[in-house]
Amino acid sequence: MADWGEVARTACDVHHASQHQDELADVLVLVADLAPTVIVEIGCDRGGTLYAWRQVCQRVYGITSADNSHAAGGSGGPLDSHGATVQVGDSHDPATFDWLTGQLDSDPVDVLVLDGDHTYDGVSQDFTMYAPLVRPGGLVLLHDIAVTNDPRAQVYRFWPELVERWPDTVEICSAQHTPYGWGVLRWT
Numbered sequence: 001m002a003d004w005g006e007v008a009r010t011a012c013d014v015h016h017a018s019q020h021q022d023e024l025a026d027v028l029v030l031v032a033d034l035a036p037t038v039i040v041e042i043g044c045d046r047g048g049t050l051y052a053w054r055q056v057c058q059r060v061y062g063i064t065s066a067d068n069s070h071a072a073g074g075s076g077g078p079l080d081s082h083g084a085t086v087q088v089g090d091s092h093d094p095a096t097f098d099w100l101t102g103q104l105d106s107d108p109v110d111v112l113v114l115d116g117d118h119t120y121d122g123v124s125q126d127f128t129m130y131a132p133l134v135r136p137g138g139l140v141l142l143h144d145i146a147v148t149n150d151p152r153a154q155v156y157r158f159w160p161e162l163v164e165r166w167p168d169t170v171e172i173c174s175a176q177h178t179p180y181g182w183g184v185l186r187w188t
């Protein structure tokens with residue numbers, strides 16, 4: 001079995017993942033448990049999490065904005081896809097959605113990672129558009145459910161609505177430091 005703690009450390013320390021290492025390690029255990037064949041990530045920044053997903057799954061798709069500035073929620077650095085197939089564009093653009101469905105060719109998504117537009121409207125639109133591509137029993141992961149100090153980051157407002165509607169959810173929020181937090185929802 002892979003050492004997910006080491007994968008998380010490499011993703012953060014070497015490949016610039018915008019993550020807390022302990023939270024990423026815990027979420028990797030859940031993702032690996034599914035033995036996923038298709039993972040989709042919205043919001044890739046420098047590709048640190050793409051690196052992590054690629055250690056679990058051969059077939060990874062990324063969708064990320066051409067604008068990776070701090071204002072857009074990115075770190076400003078260049079993207080390394082780590083072997084994922086990446087579309088640079090706005091996740092809310094129907095053409096981007098069409099690109100993904102073309103790539104999937106009717107195959108379901110095992111794991112959907114939402115880490116792009118963190119506004120309330122942005123993350124809820126990503127969920128509404130892309131979660132139906134996930135197979136029953138697959139996972140939808142929302143990053144930054146615990147962040148409340150950045151006025152643009154509003155995932156913490158959307159996540160409780162999902163907890164009310166879906167019976168099977170888990171929160172991965174570090175006890176070691178102020179968490180970014182992952183919300184994990186099993187799609188039905």
Ligand SMILES: C[S@@+](CC[C@H](N)C(=O)[O-])C[C@H]1O[C@@H](n2cnc3c(N)ncnc32)[C@H](O)[C@@H]1O
Pocket residue numbers: 016017018019042043044045046047048049063064065066067068069072073074075089090091092115116117118122
């Ligand atoms: C927080 S970063 C992603 C961090 C990355 N998942 C990681 O952990 O290393 C958010 C990313 O989402 C991108 N983004 C913001 N709005 C977007 C949109 N509407 N469509 C696609 N990507 C978007 C930003 O450019 C940025 O690269």
